[in-house]
Amino acid sequence: MSEGSAHKRGLSPICTHWIDIGLLQEIPQQGARVVETDAGDVAVFRTLDDRVFALRDRCPHRGGPLSQGIVFGHRVACPLHNWLIDLDSGHAVAPDEGCTPGYPVRVSEGRVFLGVRDGV
Numbered sequence: 001m002s003e004g005s006a007h008k009r010g011l012s013p014i015c016t017h018w019i020d021i022g023l024l025q026e027i028p029q030q031g032a033r034v035v036e037t038d039a040g041d042v043a044v045f046r047t048l049d050d051r052v053f054a055l056r057d058r059c060p061h062r063g064g065p066l067s068q069g070i071v072f073g074h075r076v077a078c079p080l081h082n083w084l085i086d087l088d089s090g091h092a093v094a095p096d097e098g099c100t101p102g103y104p105v106r107v108s109e110g111r112v113f114l115g116v117r118d119g120v
């Protein structure tokens with residue numbers, strides 16, 4: 001369980017506040033939930049080993065909804081054309097190329113917090 005641990009990106013100085021998006025248990029293992037932000041939808045993923053990751057909910061290929069993809073390991077397969085996206089970096093796995101932005105996320109006392117900039 002990753003409870004209490006902060007994702008490394010959570011220490012970024014661009015993160016100005018954290019949004020409480022609910023209980024970790026509410027996100028299905030190997031699934032995701034979508035959080036609407038002013039900058040667009042963010043997909044928050046929960047892996048089988050209870051790590052959490054957050055990426056913009058747009059595949060770098062043609063904008064497919066990554067939140068509807070299949071999570072295995074620390075990757076998600078886009079539901080449209082099956083590109084694999086690394087949940088930690090947001091990069092497409094070779095030979096595909098591209099990247100979707102990531103967001104800091106952490107779990108504290110069983111609740112998941114998404115780090116966002118003011119107005120994002």
Ligand code: FES
Pocket residue numbers: 059060061062063064078079080081082083
């Ligand atoms: S839109 Fe994701 S693989 Fe094509």
